[in-house]
Amino acid sequence: MVQQEAVVVRNAVKRYGKELVFNDLNMTVSRGSIYGLLGSSGCGKTTLLSCVVGVRHLDSGEVWVLGGNPGSKGSGIPGPRVGYMPQEISLVGEFSVSGAFYYFGRINGLNDEEIETRQKFFSELLQLPSDDHLVKNMSGGQQRRVSLAVALIHKPELLILDEPTVGLDPVLREKIWSYMIQITQEESITVLITTHYIEETKDANKIGLMRCGKLLAESAPQELLAQYQCSFLEEAFLKLCSVQNNTVTLNEAQGSKVEDTGGNVLHQDQNQHCESTKAYLKYEAVSERPVSRLRRFKALLTKNGTQFLRYYGGLIFAVVFPILQIGVFIMAIGDDPKNLKIGVVNEEVENCSSDNNFGNVWNDELTCHFGNLSCRFLHNFDNSIATQEYYEDIPKARLAVQNAKLSGVIYFSQNFSEALQIRVEEATFAKDSDLLASQIQVFLDMGDMQIGYFIQQKLFDRFLKVYEDIMRDCKYSPKLADPPIRFEEPIYGETDLNYADYVAPTYMLGLSFFLAATVSTTLIITDRMEGVWNRSVVQGVRTEEILLSHILIQSIVIIIHTAMIMLIVFPIWGLECKGPIFNVMVLIFLNGFSGLMYGFVLSVMFKNHTAAHYGAAGSFFALVLLNGCMWPVQGMPKVLRWFSYLVPTNLSSVSLRGIIYKGYSISEPEVYIGFLITVGWILLFLIITIFRGRSKSS
Incomplete structure (x- = not known):
């Protein structure tokens, strides 16, 4: 035989x-x-x-x-x-001795009573540490004995x-x-x-x-x-x-x-x-x-949950990091710039700080007279826009701008009030010199474009308000101060919508996406580097089961992220949502889930944490540039624009703005296209992860 x-x-x-x-x-x-x-x-x-x-x-x-x-x-x-003990320890660092026995016992078909009995036997045979001792806190020899024991446990x-x-x-x-x-x-x-x-x-x-x-x-x-x-x-x-x-x-x-x-x-x-x-x-x-697949899957869930709960840095990241990020966004973005300085050259009045020098407007029977209106404008501008610093002439003030001491210069001519009176009373017959003298000339430092546009807009708004008051004092219609174009109440959104309001939807989705991607980028790499992935696969665990168990555990993290973002942005910050708040929550969750899948793709494409994080960081900046947050997509070249529409967070950001600011429901094309694109990316990332994971497991 x-x-x-x-x-x-x-x-x-x-x-x-x-x-x-x-x-x-x-x-x-x-x-x-x-x-x-x-x-x-x-x-x-x-x-x-x-x-x-x-x-x-x-x-x-x-x-x-x-x-x-x-x-x-x-x-x-x-x-x-088969029982397999690799040369590496191939145990999860967050496993206790009991946790390691229960994990490998369950994926090999043992019930809990059998696992407990054999654990007692091998603990005595191999002189193992106490049942609650964590693998990461053991010596190398102790880790190797536990690794040997779990290979023997199912005979x-x-x-x-x-x-x-x-x-x-x-x-x-x-x-x-x-x-x-x-x-x-x-x-x-x-x-x-x-x-x-x-x-x-x-x-x-x-x-x-x-x-x-x-x-x-x-x-x-x-x-x-x-x-x-x-x-x-x-x-x-x-x-x-x-x-x-x-x-x-x-x-x-x-x-x-x-x-x-x-x-x-x-x-x-x-x-x-x-x-x-x-x-x-x-x-x-x-x-x-x-071996029951359900029991094996429960073992995977327990393993991944144990890893997450005992990795305190990950817990802090899941709960605290979204709060910090949203908090920094709220405090850093959207508020008016402070502590700006603007130079003033006023040839009409030497000193506007006198109590009596607030500018004068009076009527006689024939006309309305103006006096020292430059002071009236300056008092209404006050320091809420920028701190005023007086200069004798334009060259000195311009030099201060060039030396970065000022953000701009305001200039009033010597006969500003008289020229403005002529402009109002005799507009048709006014000379060009009078028209020029009636203007408030502003020289801005547009090297810092955002600061320059801010000052420009604020000065223009204040000028119109002061000019309307002057028309009232003259018993004229305030509408004479209005420019020939009038912007009515917007169809959607608010007239005073600031940059933070515009960026908020894209920021929420991008934050949810990259928080999830940052977590999942390390998961599979960690399993592979620790040897747990291959060891589990040898014992009959399927790649799909490992991925699904990670997905379910990390979905809890995404739910936490979504809840934190929703809580801080809407009730605390006070952003008004005109559409269904449930749709907002689902879209943020789906973007987080898409980020989770993207992190898995990076995790199976790269062999170590460093390369994976380089890939994540590189793609992060590309996505930020293309998702319409920093600059509207309509300003990009046509080819790049169509490519940007495929970025995971781009069309979903458009959808989220539609829900928040326009009150759209999911039946609107502008909304459901974002949901469809996000789900499409999730499926694509999942397919890539499964096929790549299988190839690395074979």
């Missing part, structure tokens, strides 16, 4: 770029045995195991695990038939351990080996273990000696010692290394005999490989424990 083989590797070749990791490698692991894969760091042991468990693929050659290729329907990988049919005893004391290593011998003999469990400690594999059923990507020998330890007439396995390994250095390896000499330096014969029977290769077809699997 042919012995069943748990793992069969044939003619395996693996490269990283141009670097050859191993070449034409053959390995056979028999069922119910311990196979020790030995070799120094960098020889390819970890890469070989990652190919066995399906985390990586061979460039050529074949692998059979428990009767099938990894990932195929007949294989035990992925699934609970897998095949146990793959990558250097589980590194850093452990000899007594504990001996204890672990005794336990492995016991489970292979009593429960027919197969153990494939790599280690640096060559001598500890003396109790293995078979060892494979690996060096520089080559399997130098594959034999029972005692047979290898006898063949090379050595007392220790390390001596045999050194002799095999010497043979390899002379360019003769066992793999290169299949079917032939080569004498080593000691006169012994190295021989590998090729027929044995052929017979073992056929054996996988007759493999009879141990009855597989059914």
